[in-house]
Amino acid sequence: MTRINIEQLRTFLAVVRLGGVRRAASGLNLTQPAVTARIKNLEDSLACELFERRSGGMRLTKRGELLLAHAEKFEHLTELVERDVVDPQGIDGRLRLGVSETIAQCWLPELISRLHGLYPRLDIEFNVDISLNLRAGLLNREIDLAILLGPVSEYFVNNIELPGFDLAWYAAANTEPGLTEDKYLSRPVLTYARNTRPYRELKEMLFERVGPDVSMFPSSSLSACFRLVEADLGVAVLPRALGQEFVDTGRIREFDPGWVPSPLRFTASYLGEPRSHLIETAAKLALEVATEYQRDRNS
Structure with missing residues (x-):
């Protein structure tokens, strides 16, 4: 009798989707020998080769193509069972989250807390x-759920739009009030890292409104930007949700040059295939937590 188990099929699908044993091992948190052994056992159980091993990589055989269609149906059935039958508190596994710093400093702790409450046996990275x-x-399947400046415009990615973050201009608390725009923006402008949409949009606006001579100091650390503003080493345009604490304690203050970049738009983004009830639940929970965070700030 042919015996096939769920883990063998999941491993088979991972090798196909990720393009090889090494990447499948990373995605499944297994060693490469473990992945190779599962594929070999699956081939032995089916008495056929599923992959052609070539110098350029692994390609499905005709029987491998047939198994792929059946394995995807089985995967979908397993997902329905997990969604409708299995108690969430009994689900174990791993969820790999990737988040922007703005989210990490705002509502990420609440999201992780709720995920642990729903799935107490889940490992969250x-x-x-x-x-x-x-x-x-x-896109490389190294992250299960990305909360980022989105959306991700690939047809196989699902994006859940999250509440945005308004931006505001900040200067040191001891900066003279009522300065003109050109005086404020003659200082270095601290903001998001260079390879980001907020940096690009701000650069274009500064070029149009102030000119090409504005100094921009990009940083991957928003908390460092706030500390540099506090030390009066420049001005910054950053999320108001993060700056409010600094303003309330008198360390920095807002100023208004008459314009501000558009709010930051985030999405909870994840791959549509393979479907995962766990990842979909985490994305919907991110929307719930983000909405509550914004409502509490506005109340």
Whole structure:
């Protein structure tokens, strides 16, 4: 009797989708020998070769193509069982989150707390990075759920739009009030990292409104930007949600040059295939937490 188990099929699908044993091992958090052994056992159980091993990589055989169609149907059925039957508190596994720093400093702790409450046996890994790197990690299947400046415009990526973040201009608390725009913006402008949409948009606006001689100091650390503003080493345009604490404690203050870049738009983005009830639930929970965070700030 042919015996096939769920883990063998999941491993088979990972090798196909990720393009080889090494990347499948990374995606499944296994060693390469473990992945190779699962594929070999699956081939032995089916008495056929599923892959052609070539110097350029692994390609599905005709029987491998047939198995792929059946494995995807089985995967979908397994997902329905997990969604409708399995108690969430009994689900274990790993969720790899990638988040922008703005999110990490605002409502990420609440999201992780709620995920742990819903899935107490779940291991949650999170990485804080710029959206460009998070997007690459998602597309390379190194991240399960990316909360980033979105959306990710690939047809196989699902994007859930999240509440945005208004931006505001900040200067040191001891800066003279009532300065003209050109006086404020003659200072270095501290803002998001160079390879980000907010940096690009701000650069274009400064060029149009002030001229090409404005000094911009990009940084991957928003908290460092606030500290440099506090030390009167420049001005900054940053999320009001993060700046409010500094303003309330009198360390910096807002100023209005008459314009401000558009709000930051974030999405909870994840791959549409393979479907995962766990990842979809985490994305919807991110929307719930983000909406509550914004409502509490506005109340």
